[in-house]
Amino acid sequence: GDSVTQMEGPVTLSEEAFLTINCTYTATGYPSLFWYVQYPGEGLQLLLKATKADDKGSNKGFEATYRKETTSFHLEKGSVQVSDSAVYFCALRGRGGSQGNLIFGKGTKLSVKP
Amino acid sequence: DVKVTQSSRYLVKRTGEKVFLECVQDMDHENMFWYRQDPGLGLRLIYFSYDVKMKEKGDIPEGYSVSREKKERFSLILESASTNQTSMYLCASITEGSGNTIYFGEGSWLTVV
Numbered sequence: 001g002d003s004v005t006q007m008e009g010p011v012t013l014s015e016e017a018f019l020t021i022n023c024t025y026t027a028t029g030y031p032s033l034f035w036y037v038q039y040p041g042e043g044l045q046l047l048l049k050a051t052k053a054d055d056k057g058s059n060k061g062f063e064a065t066y067r068k069e070t071t072s073f074h075l076e077k078g079s080v081q082v083s084d085s086a087v088y089f090c091a092l093r094g095r096g097g098s099q100g101n102l103i104f105g106k107g108t109k110l111s112v113k114p
Numbered sequence: 115d116v117k118v119t120q121s122s123r124y125l126v127k128r129t130g131e132k133v134f135l136e137c138v139q140d141m142d143h144e145n146m147f148w149y150r151q152d153p154g155l156g157l158r159l160i161y162f163s164y165d166v167k168m169k170e171k172g173d174i175p176e177g178y179s180v181s182r183e184k185k186e187r188f189s190l191i192l193e194s195a196s197t198n199q200t201s202m203y204l205c206a207s208i209t210e211g212s213g214n215t216i217y218f219g220e221g222s223w224l225t226v227v
Contacts, residue, residue, distance in 0.1 A: 034215070034216075036218075041221075042220055042221065043118075043204055043219050043220040044157075044204065044206075044218040045217035045218070046215045046217075049215065065208045068225075078127075089156070089157070091216075102147070102208075102216060104156055104157045105156060106154070106155065106156035107156050110221075112166075
């Protein structure tokens with residue numbers, strides 16, 4: 001079945017460091033791919049998404065490119081801030097079928113130190 | 115903006131109590147979901163519903179039931195709460211279309227003592 005694998009955390013970075021959180025997926029067909037962010041004590045918010053191969057999603061300085069050849073959707077940010085400290089979830093949604101075909105990775109906790 | 119509202123943010127219940135977690139969305143979404151989130155386990159799907167009065171089991175339905183009498187409301191029920199159901203519960207909704215965004219509520223922290 002469909003699955004999402006993302007790098008385990010926690011990831012600890014200094015402010016202004018470069019961030020990469022790896023995400024790879026297994027799916028039949030052409031899923032849509034998402035990154036969600038969860039700040040402490042809150043629910044999940046959409047960070048960015050891409051719905052087809054080679055699409056780049058971007059938001060708040062974060063970017064991820066839908067790479068079908070490597071089945072990846074890695075999250076990157078050039079210069080992280082303390083306010084980026086959160087848990088990040090990679091997710092996919094398949095096309096058709098029930099359950100919405102929503103699959104989440106286990107989440108990666110990011111801590112950014114001043 | 116889509117709003118998914120979970121009525122209770124923090125609850126403390128006793129073992130054996132019946133617990134209701136309510137979720138309401140205001141965007142006429144067909145699909146609604148209940149997840150639980152635990153450290154190291156990510157989000158696990160308990161139940162989902164793709165229409166009024168329709169429900170499907172997710173990955174961990176044991177010990178839970180759901181109710182969807184109206185399109186905007188999806189309730190999670192713990193018939194007899196147990197300590198291993200202490201967790202963060204997240205409700206979500208989405209409309210049809212694979213590229214559409216799933217929207218989450220702020221979560222309900224349930225502690226069973």
